[in-house]
Amino acid sequence: MSVVTGVLGLFSGKPRNPVGEGGRMALADHFRELRARIMRVALYLVLGTVVALFFYDTLFQLILDPYNQARELLGQETQTQAVISGVGTPLLLQLKICAVAGVVATSPLWLYEIWAFIVPGLHSQEKRWTRLFAVVAGPLFIAGVAMGYYVLPKGIATLIGFTPDGLTQLTDFGDFYSFITRMLLVFGIAFEIPLFVVLLNLAGVVSGRALGRHRPWIIVGTFVFAAVATPSTDPFSMLMLAIPMLLLLLVSEVIARLIDRRRGRFAHEEWDDDTASPL
Numbered sequence: 001m002s003v004v005t006g007v008l009g010l011f012s013g014k015p016r017n018p019v020g021e022g023g024r025m026a027l028a029d030h031f032r033e034l035r036a037r038i039m040r041v042a043l044y045l046v047l048g049t050v051v052a053l054f055f056y057d058t059l060f061q062l063i064l065d066p067y068n069q070a071r072e073l074l075g076q077e078t079q080t081q082a083v084i085s086g087v088g089t090p091l092l093l094q095l096k097i098c099a100v101a102g103v104v105a106t107s108p109l110w111l112y113e114i115w116a117f118i119v120p121g122l123h124s125q126e127k128r129w130t131r132l133f134a135v136v137a138g139p140l141f142i143a144g145v146a147m148g149y150y151v152l153p154k155g156i157a158t159l160i161g162f163t164p165d166g167l168t169q170l171t172d173f174g175d176f177y178s179f180i181t182r183m184l185l186v187f188g189i190a191f192e193i194p195l196f197v198v199l200l201n202l203a204g205v206v207s208g209r210a211l212g213r214h215r216p217w218i219i220v221g222t223f224v225f226a227a228v229a230t231p232s233t234d235p236f237s238m239l240m241l242a243i244p245m246l247l248l249l250l251v252s253e254v255i256a257r258l259i260d261r262r263r264g265r266f267a268h269e270e271w272d273d274d275t276a277s278p279l
Contacts, residue, residue, distance in 0.1 A: 037117050041110040048102025059097050063177060069153035070160060080160050080169040093174055136195055141188040148187030151240045155230060186229045190241060194248035201256035208257030222246050
């Protein structure tokens with residue numbers, strides 16, 4: 001019974017010392033809470049992975065679909081086949097797929113644990129903006145992943161299309177899985193960049209006026225980033241990433257200017273950029 005109580009105590013972060021104003025706790029209680037939240041996050045991930053094992057066939061087909069669509073785009077011009085090498089590779093691949101699915105499926109739970117650990121140390125104004133970040137970040141990331149999943153077949157077909165005539169292209173599924181997860185992650189993070197721009201503006205690091213001055217460089221940088229990040233050499237994939245990013249960045253500039261105007265930031269400044277200040 002004492003062993004069970006001890007194990008359950010690892011998941012409990014209840015402070016043993018009085019909690020001060022604003023959620024202030026003793027250092028030992030902070031570490032105890034951190035340990036409990038890490039244990040709960042680990043439990044969520046393990047349970048999510050176990051549940052995902054029951055849906056492995058569906059998850060596997062979801063990952064293989066972009067490759068099959070790429071084969072249809074190639075037609076009979078290029079011969080390609082997905083293969084798995086190694087005795088233990090199928091089991092390892094299954095665990096990797098289910099683990100990633102568990103991370104995604106349980107993201108609201110472990111994000112809440114991170115959020116709940118950070119919140120007591122924030123001021124009321126900071127809490128309000130971080131709540132907004134938590135609400136918007138998820139849909140933006142999902143939208144980026146969906147966009148990446150949509151353009152992947154075209155990118156894969158373009159890359160496989162470089163196979164010389166008379167040769168059969170063998171795609172190692174383990175490498176293909178790593179490739180597709182990296183690309184979807186790039187698209188998801190790319191859609192988060194405008195949100196970080198707004199947060200930097202709220203923190204007073206970046207102003208809407210500065211974003212407007214550097215807009216041409218932002219446009220060029222966005223297209224360069226899209227060209228490097230997309231898996232293929234065709235302009236379609238690059239534009240599918242660059243255009244939504246540009247639109248989101250322009251929206252973030254408008255939001256930053258509205259925030260600056262509401263706060264009265266730069267209202268006292270009437271000097272031209274090239275005019276020396278009297279100070």
